Amino acid sequence: MSARHLLLALAATAALAALPAALSAQDTTAVPKRDTTAVPVPGARDTTHADTMRGGRSPKKHPLMAFVQMTSVNIFVNRMDAWVLNVSDPAPVGHYGNVTVASWGTNIRSGWVWDTDAFQVNMFMHPFQGAAYFRSGRVNGLNFWESTPLTFLGSLEWEFFGEKTLPSLNDFYNTGFGGITLGEMTWRLAPLIRDNRARGIGRLVRELVAFPIDPTGAVRRVLNGEAWRSYPNPRGSYPGAFDWLFQGGMQSGVDSGATLHHRTTAEALLEMSYGDPFVTPYSEPFDVFQARLRAGTGSGGNVKEFRVTGRLWAHELTDTTASTRHILTVMQKLEYESSPAFKYGGQSLSIGLVSQFIAGGGWDLQTSVYGEGIMLGAVDAPRSGAAGTDRTYDFGPGLGFAVNASLRVGGFPILTGRWHGAYLHSVSGLSADTYTQFPSIEAAVPLTGSFGIGAYAGWYHRRSSYIGLPGESASSPEYRVFLVLHTHRGALSGEPAR
């Protein structure tokens, strides 16, 4: 399956949402009831769907409808592949969307394999399909934890019955875990974009922008008339803080290939922080998350970095009013790095300590130290991958750590250090143990309250050891200069403390 085909198929899944939504369009119990007593709050957005347990009554759960919707995702993607895109794999698979009872039997008898798709397809694209499964649960009233099995069931159904290719274990991991991460993230973001009180072109633009983020919810809103009806945005669901950070500049890094020469490329980075661990008290999974997307020119694909970390659980260890605070936190992380010189990605769970040290005068230091359990990671090396295929990397579970520190003034990050290390034991590809580490430092000078200029330096190092073969290692430095724009939105007036 090529990236283009998968992308097109995923885009088309938007329409599939119409099927179950249309079936249940009259089923008003499926839509969370709005708290009509709520007072409209300036700036607040409809995040009723983002948190089914907050800001009013819980919606009725429809697990069967969720399952039907999840299955309709697979049927729609399969039919798009077969009828519209007419995609095919090399023989003997051929048109993989043309599934038959015989192909189902073959898949069940053969069992799991590790596929040979390109890094971008496996580690970046598949989580988006999983997000559609996850939202099938959310849109039908299931909470975060109740929607997680649905993500895996959807992936399982697709792997065995949705395509002729043998079921892929790596797809199951990445679609499942990545789908949860992206599904909950987009589920929470879409209502922040929509504004039930807006009218005219502004309302249309908001609804359209939210569509690719939450196609299922968008179709449901159209069918229920919520997309154009004016009614108050419910209160009580704004995460307490919302930050954007945008960087645009040039990067110099080692390119892939034998010459290892430095190449300069244009880069743009977008980082979004939903909630703040020190502002948003823990209430449920992903009430705080951060997404980071870096894109650029040059080889290795345009998406260079994509990382989403969502808070699953937290416990405050200190007084919330103290100048020094520590919060024990469990995070879920989706990680994708595809620079010209190296590839690294994975799905992991982390546990660690998030700390804040307030120095006064608007200055503070935020740190985090995490230990990671990498459920399935992927890393490239000269001996990795499968010859003659798109796969240039190996899969494996592992352990890791992440240390971050950010010195800020007025919320603007002045100096940020990061250090990520990982150990992966390859279970597909050449038997190998791979150690990676990636320390980096970033400095920025604010020229105004939100605008500044900065520089970054990072160094990726990988060491691989093999059974019966000599080990090898590689290092890849990279540097960036950029302009930075940082916006911070704190607690809204009139919004109740959470």
Add this chain to the structure above:
Amino acid sequence: MNASPLVCLARSVPRALGAASVLGALAVSPAAAQELSRPGFWMDAGIAYGRLRLTCASCSSIVAATGPAYTITVGGAPSQNVLLGVRGDLWQSSGAARQKVQALTAIVQWYPWPAAKLWVRGGVGIVQGSVVLTADTTGAHSTKGTGVALTLSVGYDFRLSPHFALALQAATNVAALGDLAVGGATANDVIAYVSRIGLALVWR
């Protein structure tokens, strides 16, 4: 060489049923028909009949063996319909060539309907396997590997009391062990499947 499935069942299931009956009898109450209370801590311990199937990219045959499987799970309940936990699994062949697959997984168990006794469970973790592989060139050899574990199961709770249940469960455990050395050759992408059907005593 291996004991038949019936022999395994004869050995393992009565023991599990016996233990469950004793504990169930101790715990049984007039409120046995009530739902299990789900919030907070929970655990289960089970025994099952398990069948191992091995596949690899360069093996000449798919090898199968049978034997008893043991599980223990502990965890908490983040919501009424969902349980989270950590599970330890051990499967051992009952034949002369001892094979063993042991896994530690983080699991999510979901009851789709609020009053449901039917559940599905999935989990991932790490696994270690000592298995006998038959490579194309070197014949059968015992080998050992560590890899990723995936578990999928479906079950039904027969409630004995507000806090105890007997769960009938069927599961498949997937152990991706990677490339393993087999008598000087290499078996690529070895995957072991342990299919289990058994009983577990559940306490919540």
